[in-house]
Amino acid sequence: MNFNKRKSCIAAALVFSAISASSAMAQSVVLGGGSSLVGPSITTEIGDFGADTLALTYFITSSGTGQNAFLNDNATFFNATLTGSVDYANSDAALSTTQITSYDNSTFATTDKGGPLIQIPFITTPITIAYVNGPTSSTDTLLGPQTTPNQTHSVALNDSDLCGIFSGALTNWHQVTNPDTGSLFALSAPIKVIYRSDGSGTTDLLTRHLAQVCTTAQTGGITFLETQTFTSNFPSGFPTGATFVGESGSGNVKGELVSLASQTTSGSPSGVAYISPDYTNTFLAPQSSSATATQAVASLVNRFITNSPLGTADIAPTYQQADAAVKTVETSIPNTALKAANQSNWVPNSANPTTGYPVSGTSQIILSECYATPAVASSLVNFLTDHYSTAEFTSVVNGNGFDVPTAYVSAITADFLSNTSGFNLNINGTECTSGSGR
Template structure:
């Protein structure tokens, strides 16, 4: 009898534990977003191992969910409040999006003037993290340098590329390692032929935008394949850049994970030689020591900054150096313009970001896009508190650094908190502002 009672109690305990766990997972309202695959390991989900920011934030206020679908899909999901962009069967509200590419001036204007801004409130776009874009080199010639920086676990020096190498490889002008010039000595890397496969993002990707922004700034007809003209774009293989289609040695992959998997396969097989572009958290754990997405390490190149003649690894500190003296918008009018927080073509600071005077040449910021207004005050508070943790909590900063990124400069943090999270600036731009958000919200 005692044994039976004990078993019944054990069953009840398990049932109660299961119910409690389910309740914890479902605590608070659902706050869902998605987009950039670059920041996906950092943001994470409740079940992510190691935990990302969502895991650190917990479920006491809301249950955050993130869909890694690429920057372009994330932008579109937010601008049209279209959760189906996150995947078949996803419903509800798009509360936020992350994109490594800034929204264009036209996108912001359309949203605010003729889109959902009139019924759901203005959008807010602010830099979320600082990132370099790495250039993985697979089955490349042996490293012989004694001066270039370390970029990969277990090495002392790295293969380095300059802008002409990047323009030649990513345009299809250079298709073999024996045609790649070592910027250290001006000679070719290898006399032995090693044909190069270029792996690019086939989806709409902010990582592509950060690369093509730089290529657009530095590539010329002299160092680029005939007929190829790079433009700043989320779509690498766009028809303006490649009017006749990408070269035959190019292969597309979807998402940061897709690029990483393709490159790991080439590395394991010992062939072919390959070059790609990828965020640090999918490259290796020298750059992103706590990223499980980088557990199968890829060798990456250092890059020569053409302006100051120095070699830089894609460490997050070198990405922050590349931002230079760019500062947060000052004053109510400027702070209320989403494009001034992340310079786009035509805005002050764009050229400096596209081809920085110092630091790692292919660097920038990844953005978060949120609404100023939410119909639920609970959602509004949860978004504010999540962002406050992201920008001010040391544990969140450590997680960002561990994934190979830097936190935004302190001047940006101060301005973001003052303008959007607390309204200590007095601009009325804060999330949930009673004047702006009366009767509107998503």
């Protein structure tokens, strides 16, 4: 059934944010969940997909929860009342080689004959640096590109600024250097860092960049490592004098920013957070149900753009600039059967790109190669075919501040959604025994 015919069906897709679990499982569905970063966009896509062979569900939780639910085939990670198999998950953090090997040697892949897992890029994304009560054109010279509706210039930050703010070494805007002027920001406002307290792929993408670029001189002795758990970079606790507030899920991070924005008295703190574009504003994500018109977002300096006038190295966190960053490592797309079978090869590492927005990466969808119910496999293949190949779905993805990783589409289609590559890695292909699988 093609996309337009499906849209004309009565919509049976169910989308969840950890609610109505028991009633939902009373019917046959394709169960998934995980990343809150892709939450607004994937729920819209599922609604547009409508009633295929089976409807899809998605529980908005976190990347770490999605990984654990899938790897353990345990739906209670999404909600304590859920039963049934976890058919797919989304995670902005890549599965480790150890996780993949352990799963592929587990009973889920062998005894149950679910086969190896599949991990493929679902979207490309920037990780934005959102803030409230920060520098404005009335207090400072701003030369960065537009990042918010009805804006001429944005606050710009460079890697040294990011390292200082997120380590707690810099605790007030007047300690932060404006890279477009070379001077400290004039605004005096204490900085409250809002971080993800759960296992977060958004955290993973931020710390992946910080681990590449930060020095201990910039961080006050903190050594950043790539991780889903922000606090693990602070084994002795947060620095004295710094203010950090943890929130679970992208929606709660946005809620903390909104709460701080309402505090307008003298000396009120400025909140700084890392968050995906669909939770920011309608310039970056015009179709997102979680975006507002006013959320301020910084542009970031790409350190590799040199010998340029002030301001021209500042990059806005648009999906086009995230694409440009990911394209710097597109030569790593698997092109042989051996490379394609190694699922670690499917996640591009653009942690410190030579062009584009500096904090960019991909969010992955995690699947099983074999499903016991053919209708589950059919619905997932049809959904992903629409996601990767139709203008309607691309519009939804772009409208939420992301893009489909187009350079990967032909390889993903050939290897996993069909078998035109001849690699025998496709969902419910010849490698899968009839009636067995997840």
